[in-house]
Amino acid sequence: MTADNTIQSTDTKRGEDSQSGYRENWWQYFTFNKDHKVIAIQYLVTSFTFFLIGGLFAMIIRGELVTPPSDLVDRQLYNGLFTMHGTVMIFLWIIPSLVGLSNFLIPLMIGAKDIAFPFLNALAFWMFPPAGILLMASFFLPSGTAQAGWWSYPPLSTQNPSDPVLNGQLFWCLSIVLLGVSSIMGAVNFVTTIVRLRAPGMTFFRMPIFVWSVLSAQLLQLFFLPSLTGGVLLLLCDLSLGTNFFEPFRGGDPVLYQHMFWFYSHPTVYVWALPVFGIIAEILPAFSRNPLFGYKSVAVATIGIAVISATVWAHHMFTSGTPMWMRILFMFTSVLIAVPTGVKEFSWTATVWRGKLHLDTPFLFALGSAAMFLFAGVTGVMLGAMPFDLHVHNTHFVVGHFHYVVYNTITVGIFGAIYFWFPKMSGRMYNEGWGKLHFLLTFIGANLTFFPMMPLGLQGMVRRIASYDPQYQWWNVIASFGGFLLGVSILPFIANIIYSWAFGYKVSDNPWHATGLEWTTTSPPPKENFKEVPTVTLAPYSYGRPQYSTVDSTDEGAVRRHHR
Amino acid sequence: MSNFIPSRELPKQQPQSQTGAQGSDPESNRGFFSDDERGKVLFGMTSFLTSESLVFAAFFVAYSALRFSSTNFLPAGVSLPNFDTSTIIDTVVLLSSSFVIFLAERALARRKLNLFRLLWLTTSAMGAFFLSGEVQDWLKETLKLSTGEIGGPFFIITGFHAMHVTVGILLQTIMLIRSFIPHNYDKGHYGVTCVSLFWHFVDGIWLIVFTLFYLWR
Numbered sequence: 174m175t176a177d178n179t180i181q182s183t184d185t186k187r188g189e190d191s192q193s194g195y196r197e198n199w200w201q202y203f204t205f206n207k208d209h210k211v212i213a214i215q216y217l218v219t220s221f222t223f224f225l226i227g228g229l230f231a232m233i234i235r236g237e238l239v240t241p242p243s244d245l246v247d248r249q250l251y252n253g254l255f256t257m258h259g260t261v262m263i264f265l266w267i268i269p270s271l272v273g274l275s276n277f278l279i280p281l282m283i284g285a286k287d288i289a290f291p292f293l294n295a296l297a298f299w300m301f302p303p304a305g306i307l308l309m310a311s312f313f314l315p316s317g318t319a320q321a322g323w324w325s326y327p328p329l330s331t332q333n334p335s336d337p338v339l340n341g342q343l344f345w346c347l348s349i350v351l352l353g354v355s356s357i358m359g360a361v362n363f364v365t366t367i368v369r370l371r372a373p374g375m376t377f378f379r380m381p382i383f384v385w386s387v388l389s390a391q392l393l394q395l396f397f398l399p400s401l402t403g404g405v406l407l408l409l410c411d412l413s414l415g416t417n418f419f420e421p422f423r424g425g426d427p428v429l430y431q432h433m434f435w436f437y438s439h440p441t442v443y444v445w446a447l448p449v450f451g452i453i454a455e456i457l458p459a460f461s462r463n464p465l466f467g468y469k470s471v472a473v474a475t476i477g478i479a480v481i482s483a484t485v486w487a488h489h490m491f492t493s494g495t496p497m498w499m500r501i502l503f504m505f506t507s508v509l510i511a512v513p514t515g516v517k518e519f520s521w522t523a524t525v526w527r528g529k530l531h532l533d534t535p536f537l538f539a540l541g542s543a544a545m546f547l548f549a550g551v552t553g554v555m556l557g558a559m560p561f562d563l564h565v566h567n568t569h570f571v572v573g574h575f576h577y578v579v580y581n582t583i584t585v586g587i588f589g590a591i592y593f594w595f596p597k598m599s600g601r602m603y604n605e606g607w608g609k610l611h612f613l614l615t616f617i618g619a620n621l622t623f624f625p626m627m628p629l630g631l632q633g634m635v636r637r638i639a640s641y642d643p644q645y646q647w648w649n650v651i652a653s654f655g656g657f658l659l660g661v662s663i664l665p666f667i668a669n670i671i672y673s674w675a676f677g678y679k680v681s682d683n684p685w686h687a688t689g690l691e692w693t694t695t696s697p698p699p700k701e702n703f704k705e706v707p708t709v710t711l712a713p714y715s716y717g718r719p720q721y722s723t724v725d726s727t728d729e730g731a732v733r734r735h736h737r
Numbered sequence: 738m739s740n741f742i743p744s745r746e747l748p749k750q751q752p753q754s755q756t757g758a759q760g761s762d763p764e765s766n767r768g769f770f771s772d773d774e775r776g777k778v779l780f781g782m783t784s785f786l787t788s789e790s791l792v793f794a795a796f797f798v799a800y801s802a803l804r805f806s807s808t809n810f811l812p813a814g815v816s817l818p819n820f821d822t823s824t825i826i827d828t829v830v831l832l833s834s835s836f837v838i839f840l841a842e843r844a845l846a847r848r849k850l851n852l853f854r855l856l857w858l859t860t861s862a863m864g865a866f867f868l869s870g871e872v873q874d875w876l877k878e879t880l881k882l883s884t885g886e887i888g889g890p891f892f893i894i895t896g897f898h899a900m901h902v903t904v905g906i907l908l909q910t911i912m913l914i915r916s917f918i919p920h921n922y923d924k925g926h927y928g929v930t931c932v933s934l935f936w937h938f939v940d941g942i943w944l945i946v947f948t949l950f951y952l953w954r
């Protein structure tokens with residue numbers, strides 16, 4: 174069967190299948206449902222809710238930083254806000270939203286009926302809202318939330334102002350442990366699914382790069398998350414049970430916590446970034462009608478990044494009394510990551526090179542993500558260079574670099590993925606104009622917010638402070654303006670998704686004429702994903718070969734045609 | 738159904754199952770595991786145990802690091818955890834339960850259900866014996882959670898291990914109850930295999946705990 178009649182035949186069979194799908198049964202999203210597609214939407218919506226909360230915190234922080242003195246919120250709340258902002262965005266937005274996307278896509282991309290252990294999958298999801306609520310509940314404690322930053326370094330985090338049990342730090346620890354258990358379940362599920370449930374013919378080197386990325390990311394979760402979970406458990410014991418693991422005054426070692434924390438928390442950056450690199454690798458070929466350049470090298474680079482990322486953690490600790498041999502070793506490994514990461518950047522560039530570009534919203538987001546990642550990566554290499562890092566450590570330069578990674582690359586990439594697979598999830602098309610508006614506001618807002626942090630850091634403005642020297646005000650006002658613009662940029666997205674989910678016009682099963690296996694089934698996919706188990710015969714990303722291409726060589730506006 | 742729409746090179750060999758009629762031809766699934774339920778479950782369980790063992794590893798590394806570096810590892814007048822014959826008996830009982838559970842699994846594979854139940858129950862009993870011995874050890878212990886850098890690690894690590902023993906016994910109980918459901922093992926017994934794997938894991942961890950606190954004097 175050729176691609177053309179696959180699409181045709183499924184087109185005619187649509188109707189009842191997609192009707193009985195996911196929109197009408199809205200209540201199933203509130204139940205303990207074991208369908209990976211339902212769990213995916215549950216993850217995405219819940220994590221997006223936390224994204225809005227974390228964003229609100231960020232805007233209060235930016236509001237405080239408009240003027241040099243500390244005048245908007247009291248300092249204790251300010252400390253709580255930046256701690257919660259970091260924790261929420263990382264543990265309740267980036268990780269779970271990517272788990273949501275992976276949940277939806279992995280079984281579809283490898284031709285499986287569901288995730289390996291559906292019950293465990295649902296259980297893992299239902300541990301996530303309670304963990305989030307627990308974290309939020311700490312705002313109502315007499316001493317407020319945790320205030321030691323998202324790293325919770327002891328001895329600051331074990332100061333324990335009020336009560337050994339009812340304190341924000343304990344709630345923080347419990348929440349992280351709960352999320353850790355949930356993530357381990359997820360990792361077991363994803364790794365097993367990818368290794369054991371691939372459809373016949375889906376060899377490892379026929380897997381889309383997104384699947385490679387999720388495999389690498391989830392292996393990192395499996396091997397490194399135990400370190401954070403263990404470290405936080407010990408912190409919890411110090412805090413509430415009176416042990417002395419990290420208490421320097423009683424013989425404990427606070428640097429030990431830093432090692433346990435960063436041993437996971439550096440690799441975790443790749444747990445977030447790799448799937449986004451995968452998203453970019455899916456979107457760019459589809460909208461430039463070119464095969465992904467150097468597929469095999471990109472797949473190997475994905476694994477390479479994961480492996481090297483395990484050996485770099487102490488670059489966060491150059492100023493923690495780390496001995497010189499360690500500093501040099503970790504500087505070397507940190508900078509080494511630029512090699513496989515560079516392979517990816519070159520692959521993306523070569524993919525869109527001389528392609529027939531269709532500037533639709535998913536493509537804009539993917540390209541924006543790839544472009545801004547260049548800046549994130551270059552500043553990352555700068556920070557990996559120990560002599561430079563010693564000077565900018567704990568300044569806004571680090572904050573700027575980090576946000577170029579987590580917002581400008583990762584969050585922007587996630588938005589791209591949501592637009593790209595929205596037709597598959599809902600069977601409907603989003604509004605292109607609003608999508609472009611969202612991109613424009615995001616792109617301008619993100620750069621306005623996070624670029625000023627670089628010069629601020631170089632000039633010496635320390636991070637996590639509520640008041641600062643007036644000489645820094647100019648850049649801070651720009652960053653705050655950008656921050657509020659980012660807040661506004663979310664509005665067209667929300668309106669677009671809600672409206673389109675309900676009233677968007679229905680689309681064919683493969684509106685982008687993309688080549689992935691997920692596009693061969695109906696939109697939304699039926700309960701067991703495929704009418705019959707697909708047999709895979711060829712490698713992915715076979716765009717731009719006229720004899721096979723579904724469109725393009727004959728009809729230039731083919732992708733666009735579906736936007737009417 | 739074809740899918741990854743054709744590309745750079747044509748397939749060298751037509752796949753046998755172009756129509757997707759699985760099952761009729763056993764060859765069509767060669768090299769792929771989609772229908773291998775047992776393999777899937779064991780793979781998942783092994784991944785989980787790998788991850789879980791790394792939590793223990795994190796604790797072991799933390800303890801060893803503190804033991805080497807802390808100035809306050811063993812405060813004056815405090816001695817290392819109490820090591821007597823009861824600890825050795827507990828250890829022997831727990832470790833030999835691994836052998837008993839192996840026999841139980843073998844009995845099940847040979848469909849000797851009653852022998853399986855007997856051996857399975859014996860394993861749980863040996864686990865419970867270990868737990869009670871452990872609790873007695875804790876009660877006798879002069880160390881406290883806050884004693885230097887030895888008290889915390891000792892109680893947290895042995896406690897975390899004891900928690901795993903407890904979970905193991907609970908899982909064994911569930912499997913024992915399920916063994917009374919008619920036709921429970923018609924599709925294989927990988928639930929039992931998983932619990933057995935978990936039990937071997939718990940025993941293996943105890944060997945390291947034992948070494949770290951009792952042999953490393």
Ligand SMILES: [Cu+2]
Nearest residue numbers: 439486488489
């Ligand atoms: Cu790092």
